[in-house]
Amino acid sequence: xxxxxxxxxxxxxxxxxxxxxxxxxxxxxxxxxxxxxxxxxxxxxxxxxxxxxxxxxxxxxxxxxxxxxxxxxxxxxxxxxxxxxxxxxxxxxxxxxxxxxxxxxxxxxxxxxxxxxxxxxxxxxxxxxxxxxxxxxxxxxxxxx
Amino acid sequence: xxxxxxxxxxxxxxxxxxxxxxxxxxxxxxxxxxxxxxxxxxxxxxxxxxxxxxxxxxxxxxxxxxxxxxxxxxxxxxxxxxxxxxxxxxxxxxxxxxxxxxxxxxxxxxxxxxxxxxxxxxxxxxxxxxxxxxxxxxxxxxxxxxxxxxxxxxxxxxxxxxxxxxxxxxxxxxxxxxxxxxxxxxxxxxxxxxxxxxxxxxxxxxxxxxxxxxxxxxxxxxxxxxxxxxxxxxxxxxxxxxxxxxxxxxxxxxxxxxxxxxxxxxxxxxxxxxxxxxxxxxxxxxxxxxxxxxxxxxxxxxxxxxxxxxxxxxxxxxxxxxxxxxxxxxxxxxxxxxxxxxxxxxxxxxxxxx
Numbered sequence: 001x002x003x004x005x006x007x008x009x010x011x012x013x014x015x016x017x018x019x020x021x022x023x024x025x026x027x028x029x030x031x032x033x034x035x036x037x038x039x040x041x042x043x044x045x046x047x048x049x050x051x052x053x054x055x056x057x058x059x060x061x062x063x064x065x066x067x068x069x070x071x072x073x074x075x076x077x078x079x080x081x082x083x084x085x086x087x088x089x090x091x092x093x094x095x096x097x098x099x100x101x102x103x104x105x106x107x108x109x110x111x112x113x114x115x116x117x118x119x120x121x122x123x124x125x126x127x128x129x130x131x132x133x134x135x136x137x138x139x140x141x142x143x144x145x
Numbered sequence: 146x147x148x149x150x151x152x153x154x155x156x157x158x159x160x161x162x163x164x165x166x167x168x169x170x171x172x173x174x175x176x177x178x179x180x181x182x183x184x185x186x187x188x189x190x191x192x193x194x195x196x197x198x199x200x201x202x203x204x205x206x207x208x209x210x211x212x213x214x215x216x217x218x219x220x221x222x223x224x225x226x227x228x229x230x231x232x233x234x235x236x237x238x239x240x241x242x243x244x245x246x247x248x249x250x251x252x253x254x255x256x257x258x259x260x261x262x263x264x265x266x267x268x269x270x271x272x273x274x275x276x277x278x279x280x281x282x283x284x285x286x287x288x289x290x291x292x293x294x295x296x297x298x299x300x301x302x303x304x305x306x307x308x309x310x311x312x313x314x315x316x317x318x319x320x321x322x323x324x325x326x327x328x329x330x331x332x333x334x335x336x337x338x339x340x341x342x343x344x345x346x347x348x349x350x351x352x353x354x355x356x357x358x359x360x361x362x363x364x365x366x367x368x369x370x371x372x373x374x375x376x377x378x379x380x381x382x383x384x385x386x387x388x389x390x391x392x393x394x395x396x397x398x399x400x401x402x403x404x405x406x407x408x409x410x411x412x413x414x415x416x417x418x419x420x421x422x423x424x425x426x427x428x429x430x431x432x433x434x435x436x437x438x439x440x441x442x443x444x445x446x447x448x449x450x451x452x453x454x455x456x457x458x459x460x461x462x463x464x465x466x467x468x469x470x471x472x473x474x475x476x477x478x479x480x481x482x483x484x485x486x487x488x489x490x491x492x493x494x495x496x497x498x499x
Binding site: 064065066067068069070071081082083084121122123124125127128 | 455456458459460461462463464465467468470471472485486488489492
């Protein structure tokens with residue numbers, strides 16, 4: 001071939017182009033879907049589904065008032081590295097709360113306040129969470145995409 | 146400069162000023178609230194802070210002096226006589242000028258005389274200051290023995306006859322004798338706002354003293370690398386007004402509380418089965434359990450869990466007991482296999498141990 005770099009460069013370029021196109025194909029599932037496709041609904045709820053709740057305050061309250069991070073991994077909450085309960089990454093995409101009730105804002109607010117009432121004997125204790133704190137924390141969790 | 150250029154320059158200046166003031170207020174806030182050595186609350190820390198500030202300003206002044214000299218050296222117009230350097234280093238020149246090289250006088254004055262004049266008095270000052278606080282002003286009435294373990298603090302009040310862990314209470318404004326020991330490796334006892342670092346060495350009992358002049362809760366930590374969780378080996382030193390201290394000490398002398406709550410009683414049974422192998426409780430005048438880990442007789446009234454690293458609230462206690470290795474991997478407490486009801490019962494029991 002009459003290209004500078006010779007066969008080696010041509011081979012490398014070909015492989016790179018192949019990898020890029022194949023990669024795009026494989027990664028297509030994780031790429032954002034077109035906004036026009038109404039069937040794309042991995043996260044059914046968002047923080048605005050809890051009117052008046054403040055997600056930032058929820059994250060603060062999780063850390064300072066209730067110690068959620070001692071049992072759960074929670075993205076965005078400092079020191080939340082606990083492994084007693086499940087990690088809460090991608091909370092908004094979950095279908096169930098504790099494998100028990102549907103993951104909706106109302107159910108989550110109830111769960112945060114009285115987990116023992118919804119699933120008696122579960123490892124998560126009743127922590128005396130107020131309604132306002134539960135709404136703020138639920139709003140924060142639903143911001144985790 | 147064009148009008149647009151002047152506006153851009155003004156904006157840049159305002160932005161820089163804003164950034165500086167934000168940084169300044171952050172630093173000021175940090176200084177005001179952080180457990181900082183330049184925010185002393187006791188005589189020993191105050192002496193250290195005094196020494197530090199004197200050294201800082203002296204060093205700052207010398208730094209500016211040196212920078213000024215450097216600037217002068219860089220930007221002065223070079224004298225004509227320097228243009229023949231070879232001639233200046235010749236034996237004839239040296240004989241005539243009496244010096245080995247140009248500027249020898251300046252080097253001796255600035256490099257030998259000035260440092261000696263600054264450093265010798267400064268060293269004397271440091272030594273005198275530290276000697277002044279090496280012994281307490283009055284003989285201490287209270288003795289506390291602290292033993293460093295990997296990675297927690299065993300605290301004993303020998304005269305009052307009780308033990309606790311990870312929390313040291315002292316009366317405000319009174320000197321307290323500290324006996325420092327180590328169980329396994331070298332640790333170091335440090336409460337930045339109240340006293341300097343004191344090593345705890347296995348096989349030795351090191352006597353020192355501490356005094357806090359303002360009531361409050363002070364952060365303490367291990368200051369000698371002692372293993373994988375050295376960074377999370379912390380404690381609190383609580384300075385109480387004398388009446389509050391006496392009340393606290395009296396409570397600590399009581400045996401473990403017995404609760405009426407059925408969940409707590411169930412928790413006590415779990416504790417007796419699963420926790421007593423490594424922890425101790427004072428029950429009915431005797432110690433029950435093995436002291437591999439901290440005594441938990443009055444755990445419910447402590448401020449922290451996990452050795453100073455988490456506030457003592459229910460969520461954190463459940464997380465610690467449920468999986469201490471997730472919070473402090475490599476610490477001596479293993480994951481104890483408890484079903485969920487037993488976990489919550491024992492957490493309730495621990496809360497009841499006020």
